[in-house]
Amino acid sequence: MANLSTRFFGLDLKSPVIAASSSMTGHAEQVIKLAEAGAGAIVLKSIFEEEIYLELQEELSQRSSLHADPEYLDYFDYVIKEENIKKYLKLISEVKARTNVPIVASINCVSSGEWVLFARKIEEAGADALELNMFVYPEVYKSGENDEQFYFDTITKVLQVVKIPVSIKISHYFTNLPGIVQKLSQTGISGITIFNRFYSPDIDIQSQTVVVSDVLSLPDDYILPLRWTGILSGILSCDLAATTGIHTSESALKFLLAGASAIQIASVLYIEGPLAITRMNNEIAHWMDQKGYTNLSDFRGLLSQTSSSTQAWGRVQFMKYFGEKAF
Numbered sequence: 001m002a003n004l005s006t007r008f009f010g011l012d013l014k015s016p017v018i019a020a021s022s023s024m025t026g027h028a029e030q031v032i033k034l035a036e037a038g039a040g041a042i043v044l045k046s047i048f049e050e051e052i053y054l055e056l057q058e059e060l061s062q063r064s065s066l067h068a069d070p071e072y073l074d075y076f077d078y079v080i081k082e083e084n085i086k087k088y089l090k091l092i093s094e095v096k097a098r099t100n101v102p103i104v105a106s107i108n109c110v111s112s113g114e115w116v117l118f119a120r121k122i123e124e125a126g127a128d129a130l131e132l133n134m135f136v137y138p139e140v141y142k143s144g145e146n147d148e149q150f151y152f153d154t155i156t157k158v159l160q161v162v163k164i165p166v167s168i169k170i171s172h173y174f175t176n177l178p179g180i181v182q183k184l185s186q187t188g189i190s191g192i193t194i195f196n197r198f199y200s201p202d203i204d205i206q207s208q209t210v211v212v213s214d215v216l217s218l219p220d221d222y223i224l225p226l227r228w229t230g231i232l233s234g235i236l237s238c239d240l241a242a243t244t245g246i247h248t249s250e251s252a253l254k255f256l257l258a259g260a261s262a263i264q265i266a267s268v269l270y271i272e273g274p275l276a277i278t279r280m281n282n283e284i285a286h287w288m289d290q291k292g293y294t295n296l297s298d299f300r301g302l303l304s305q306t307s308s309s310t311q312a313w314g315r316v317q318f319m320k321y322f323g324e325k326a327f
Contacts, residue, residue, distance in 0.1 A: 002288035003295045004281060006040065008239050008262040009129040010165025010190030011102045013040035016256065016296060017280050020243055020264035021046045021106040021133065021169075028094045030274075035101040037274035038281045040262060044095070046106040046133050047088045047118075085118060092125040102128040104167075109134050109154050120161045129165040132158065133196055135173075144175050151180075155187045167191035169243070171198070172224065178231060185236035193241040193264055194225050194232070216267035221245025226254055230313040233259020234306025247271070249283030256284075259301035 019034045019042045026045030105127040136147040202213035222245035243264035305313040
């Protein structure tokens with residue numbers, strides 16, 4: 001019988017299928033259903049630093065007369081943070097008391113300042129691990145070096161205040177992705193997940209306005225993180241997981257063959273509900289039985305760039321298909 005156990009977040013997991021941070025993991029009853037469906041771990045809905053600041057600004061816009069009172073603004077900022085933090089810590093405590101699945105808290109960081117001290121409260125509330133959902137938007141007036149330093153500064157500060165394992169979720173917006181991810185893996189973190197999914201704008205040509213593109217990932221969106229899983233999995237000093245576009249057990253297995261220790265899913269949970277996890281677990285186990293594999297380690301990384309002779313992970317041109325054809 002296939003054994004689906006793996007290790008990620010610095011934790012032993014019974015399955016490589018992890019419920020990623022989303023509104024599906026923001027309420028206790030939903031988290032319990034995901035645990036019952038067989039999730040290897042559950043990443044709670046991120047608490048967003050910028051979301052709290054936006055809440056502050058919205059409140060202040062209704063109280064314009066307060067702008068001249070800096071002391072009150074500081075106090076109000078503190079109150080909003082504290083209320084959001086209390087709700088989040090209550091969620092952690094409640095789901096830890098009602099499940100036996102690893103619960104991972106998530107902070108969406110836009111700065112490396114005092115906000116990361118919230119990590120200590122997360123640990124005290126009982127979270128098994130912490131995921132830092134990190135992204136710096138590239139801008140023309142900012143240097144790549146300064147943007148990259150944000151990641152190292154934040155990780156350093158968080159690791160100084162907690163003892164639970166810390167992992168990060170990152171984007172692909174780096175000049176030298178393999179180089180920076182390898183360096184990040186050497187900071188003492190327990191895992192790296194590639195790649196976080198962002199709000200993406202689109203254009204409506206009829207109304208000529210900027211609109212929201214698809215919120216949920218599409219089944220083909222896994223291609224980009226799959227390539228980088230194959231390239232990165234053999235060169236990192238910590239475990240690697242992947243996310244975005246993983247809707248089927250077939251795509252999940254591709255990531256495991258490329259070297260991922262786990263996969264994180266969200267969009268498919270909105271489409272199918274928690275039973276998507278059960279289905280994927282059963283189908284992965286069935287495939288393993290068919291292939292004669294007992295453990296994930298029997299085939300994990302079998303097709304990574306460092307474990308196989310293929311050069312396909314690094315190829316960027318369609319030489320075979322279009323090199324000699326004329327249209």
